[in-house]
Amino acid sequence: MxxxxxxxxxxxxxxxxxxxxxxxxxxxxxxxxxxxxxxxxxxxxxxxxxxxxxxxxxxxxxxxxxxxxxxxxxNPNAGYYMHRDVFGREGDFITSPEISQIFGELVGIWLINEWQKLGSPSPFQFVELGPGRGTLARDVLKVLTKFKLGAEFSMHLVEISPFLSKAQAQRFCYKHETLPEDSQLPYYQQGTTATGTNAYWHRRLEDVPPGFSLVLAHEFFDALxxxxxxxxxxxxxxxxxxxxxxxxxxxxxxxxxxxxxxxxxxxxxxxxxxxxxxEYALETERHVGLLAKRLEQQGGISLIMDYGHFGDKTDTFRGFKQHALHEPLLAPGSADLTADVDFKHMKHVAETSGHIQCFGPVQQGEFLERMQGAARLEQLLANALPENQELIRSGYEMLTAADKMGSRFKFLAMFPGVLAEHLKKYPVAGFTE
Ligand SMILES: C[S@@+](CC[C@H](N)C(=O)[O-])C[C@H]1O[C@@H](n2cnc3c(N)ncnc32)[C@H](O)[C@@H]1O
Known part of the structure; x- marks a missing residue:
């Protein structure tokens, strides 16, 4: 047969x-x-x-x-992300949060700054889509813990990979547990951080509970x-x-x-x-639509960080393996597959599916410079051992230089449209418009 x-x-x-x-x-x-x-x-x-x-x-x-x-x-059995660590020098690619702690710190400071300008709504949820090894979440958590000024917050990680969700929990929780398969709860893993914050892992954005949310997505949309x-x-x-x-x-x-x-x-x-x-990213459209409705109805802020274009590229679908391009139709499952994010489409969806005001996209290098990255670099260098200084300096250079990751990666921020007047009076940090 x-x-x-x-x-x-x-x-x-x-x-x-x-x-x-x-x-x-x-x-x-x-x-x-x-x-x-x-x-x-x-x-x-x-x-x-x-x-x-x-x-x-x-x-x-x-x-x-x-x-x-x-x-x-x-794919649950053989999918590229599902059962192994694919990041870092030993893996297939390196992402910005893995290159320098300055990245996560400045993103955390941006979040807390914008949250404070909105009157520090409490409680709030810190949500990350596709957290990888959990490095960005860990660095942002450190900032939130330092500056939260008594507010209550919980962490919500949207992650499809059982392997990576465990790696994330190990990075910032002192204890965590996976729920039984037949659990009816909207999360499949839960944990507690060293400072007592509850963390929940969800398979889908729809499963994150309603509430004022600070949402991050770094190199999530390029994987959809x-x-x-x-x-x-x-x-x-x-x-x-x-x-x-x-x-x-x-x-x-x-x-x-x-x-x-x-x-x-x-x-x-x-x-x-x-x-x-x-390239038409229907899944991105669905996620951005959900995000827009959530921000409009529950309140919140979202920062999307990824490589992409503004509606002008045609053919960006490609594979990566051991830090080199890989033909995507060859040996499926052995290499990462990705496509550039179309920020024009994303912005259009956000502004039409919810009453959302978008800022950007701005280049990563510009955003980090405007967030005083150079000053943070000097601070770190002043406290670093001489043998570590070159690594710290070159990491920051990699993130910001226009011929490295500084111009190719872009940041797009989303705010509820009702805040338009407020945001004119108190402009969004790191963005020009
Ligand atoms: C390219 S990695 C980025 C990881 C991390 N944000 C970083 O920048 O280091 C993509 C992440 O999204 C997760 N992911 C991919 N597709 C997903 C989906 N449909 N739902 C939830 N998570 C997904 C992957 O498991 C991985 O954690």
Whole structure:
């Protein structure tokens, strides 16, 4: 039976028209630290996921790029993020909070400063989407603990990976426990920090309880699945992924959908769109919509930090492995998959799904400089051992220099629209508009 499905499947798959993508090796500005233009690594066997994806395509046809990305990153058994630490020099990429403590400290100071300007609403929730190793949350927690001025707050981490949620708890909790599978509670893990703050881990943003929230997302949105759309004869058609014939060097290939897919039909371009092919992050749209409603109805502030563009890039879907670019259709599950965040789309969604005022995006280097990063650097250097000084200095340089992470990474802030007049009087720190 399975063989019959495979036979029918392979006959069917070759009737789709292949689509070519730009040569990834030609992509220069890749958005992650310490990435070099090394030759692409050869395929590593990651049999299970490749087999599973192939079987699915053979049985039911090509899948969307978004479904491929979701499976590769978060498949419960073999997903890239689900069962290991992929960060740092030993891993596949390094993120800003991991490079220097100055990053998390300044983000924490920004949050507490904006919160105080709103009259220090208490209690509040500190929410982080996709906290990775928990380094940013730990550094922000230190600042909140130092300056919270008697306010009560709880921590809410939205994390899909069971492995990373444990790593996060170990980073800033003195005790934590995982709840039984059949628990009806909206969190699956809970813990307590050394200073007595309660921390809760949720699988979805929807599960974070209502309440005034300070929300951070650092390199979260670039990990959410994107659909690839292309204008064909005036209609948006979706680029799909299908099995490749045995003679080719990758397991999969891109094909163009024969009929309009549901997502292509649903897609509404941002007014003024001029591109004829683009990446559409439906999951990002959903998260930003939820966030906008939450801020509008419950109050709060959100800071989104990621690499991205302002609605002008077309093809940014790529893989990273051991700090080098990796062909995304090769050895799925063995490398990170990512796509640039479209800040124009994000801003449009926030402003149309809730009454939200957005600030930015501004470049990371500018934000950190305006938040007095240079002064904090001098302070740290003055107290550091001579042998550590170069590392501290080069870390800050990596975060802020325009040719490193300073211009590629951007910050977007969201506030409830009712605060527009207040924010004119007391401008948002780190932003110009
Ligand atoms: C690129 S990492 C960034 C980690 C961290 N914020 C940092 O900058 O070091 C993406 C994070 O988002 C999590 N993640 C990815 N997809 C997710 C989803 N759909 N829901 C919740 N978390 C997700 C990953 O497990 C990981 O913690």
């Amino acid at each position: 399975l063989r019959e499905v495979l036979r029918i499947g392979s006959r069917r798959s070759f009737s789709y028209k292949s689509v070519r993508r730009p040569n990834l090796a030609a992509v220069k500005d890749n958005g992650n630290a310490n990435t070099e233009q090394k030759p692409m690594p050869s395929a590593q066997p990651n049999g299970d996921l490749t087999k599973q994806l192939r079987a699915k395509m053979l049985a039911t046809g090509p899948i969307t790029v978004a479904e491929y990305m979701r499976e590769v990153l978060t 699945p994107v659909h690839k759309l292309q204008l064909v004869d005036g209609n948006w058609q979706e680029v799909l992924i299908d099995v490749e014939s045995a003679s080719q060097s990758t397991d999969f290939r891109y094909v163009i959908s024969k009929a309009q897919t549901p997502v292509a039909r649903l897609f509404k371009p941002v007014p003024g769109e001029t591109r004829s092919c683009l």
